Amino acid sequence: METIALAEVAAVLADPSRASMCLALLDGRAWTVTELAGAAEVAASTASEHVTKLTEAGFVVRVKQGRHSYVRIADPRVAELIEHLAQHAEHRPVKGLRSSVRVKRLEFARTCYDHLAGTVGVALRDGMLTTGLIDEADGLTLTARGREVLGALGVEIADGRRAMLRDCLDWTVRRDHLAGRVPAALLSHGVSAGWLSREGNRAVKVLPAAEKPFADLGVDLAGLRRP
Structure with missing residues (x-):
């Protein structure tokens, strides 16, 4: 069956x-x-x-x-299934400059349903963990300092039954990025605040205005290799 x-x-x-x-x-x-x-x-x-x-x-x-x-x-589980299948397809040999550029943009920053994925998404998880905004000692949790920093940035986390934070395997970087209500709120606010813009085909452009807020989240955008 x-x-x-x-x-x-x-x-x-x-x-x-x-x-x-x-x-x-x-x-x-x-x-x-x-x-x-x-x-x-x-x-x-x-x-x-x-x-x-x-x-x-x-x-x-x-x-x-x-x-x-x-x-x-x-639901998010369906999105992850499709994302994983899509990334498997993306890892086939690309043909032509246009396809190569598109893949590199997706690898750097893209949406995975309602949260950030790619190099930027993984760096966000690393940065928030290093600066004590999240903790993984007893499963992924948002710390009091994390709530304070997100609040200062204007990020409002919606109520709901969905997990606040959980890991989502990134199939381009092959490491975890963050999923859940917190990263969903961060992506939504980032777009409305002019830090990020959706470029179509799931690619996300990181705008100059993102440098300061992302630094507050522990991410040095200037140090990330851009496409």
Whole structure:
């Protein structure tokens, strides 16, 4: 039965159009079916059929807001599964300068669902641990100093049942970056505060305004090798 279930799940993502939609949704936003149709380069009616299959398989959920309907990744575990599969694909030999540049940008900074990944994401975990903002003695926890620093930076952590912090294996750096409510709030605030910008295809651009707040989080951005 497990073999059959695995084959069924794999079959859902084996379709290039559905795979393209899932990769687009990894940026953490909710998309309309029309937007997903554009990302997958298919007709809206075809995109709707693909979304139905993804919904039935538990990969995505539909969200209604007023008269509008949106689609988003079902939960962080699904996002991690797709991220890991995507990064496996990214490690195939790249062909051409354009593909090489794109891969390097993703390796440096990208979204992994709703948090930072890549070199910057791993450096953030290291920096917050080194400066005592987080602690891993008894599982990952946010320290009192961590709350103080994040509060001073204007980062508001939402309430919820989801873990505050947990490790997420980064498949480009091959080390852990941070996932959970804290890094999700940090990414969201970083974009709204002008520290970071989403560049499409999950790539994240680290802006000059990020140097001071990231230094407060223990990250020397100038010391990181940029693409």
